[in-house]
Amino acid sequence: MIHRHHTSAELPPLPLRPGPRRGAGLVIGIALAAASTLLPIHTDAAELTDRIVAIVNKEVIMLSELRTEMEPERKRLKQQYRGTELQTRMQQTEYRTLTRMIERRLQMQHAQTKGMDPSEEDIRRTAMDLQQRGTPINLDDPKEKKALKEQLILFTLENREIRTGVMVSENDLKRYYERHLTLFMLPEEYRISQILLLPRKGESRTALRKRAREVHDQLKKGGEFDDLALRYSDSADATRGGALGFIRQGDMDPSIERAVAALQPNTASEPVETSDGIHIIRLDEKKTAQFRPLEEVRNEMQGLVFQQKSADRYQQWMTDLKSKSYIEVKL
16 A cells, blocks of 8 residues: 655655566555655754665665755755744655656666676767766766766666657647747837937936937927927937837837837837936837747747657656565654
8 A cells, every 4th residue: 555644844755656577457656755754864963863765676765865965955955944934845845856866776677687788988989978068077076986887877778778769750849839829929029210319417307307308399290200309319219200110029228118109100109218318119010929820930940849759758667667666664
């Protein structure tokens, strides 16, 4: 039977399934301890006694290994959280970390049955590649060398078992495109011009606002925007009549964007204040949001669909490995 101790913030059961030991009817006992007695990873090391926390076929995972694996995350959590929130997040991290360690152990065991054992030359070449990418590896350190060998085995195994079997069809691409149209949407674009008034030395904000209002009054009385920009604007684009070209929604100062969104083409805004100064904006043209065509995003989608199908295949593969294994969690 499956034994579980209930807690006030109970975690979902580890995704482990019965294995073949003692026949097909064996049910693995999974004991998730109560919050007060769950893995005391957040206590001082001196208070801990090492023990088995999981059995994976004929191998064991020790509490000390789990503590080492989650140490960086433990430090981060202790800096960010306190009290009950810290305890809950510690439990969730313990759960995720142990699940990841069990899955990695299963993969390594499977690789062993396939005879995967990188040569010294493979390890040396991989270390050199990492070095060139800015990740130095000390092969004289047994721990670093062992970790690199394990990573190389897992990468090779996943290539053989997962990635080489993933194919992306035309129907896959069309289906993904239709379901994720928003990923390929281009935001609205505005072609705008501006008259920018910057504060002069010693000029008060009130005086600056008065100057902006005077320019705006001339515009309302029929003055040409381009001429007024050339005469009064302090921006480098003044010689072009203040033309800024097309700017996408989201790329403008929020105050300016709100003003532009309310305009019709060939109309100008009221003076808009920003940290730079005071702007008078003319909307010259507006392009509505549109979707990039499938052909344009085909290569981009190819990678996205491949990643999604690889992730699905990985989950199925891990489920199969677990179903054929003996796994016991002893928290």
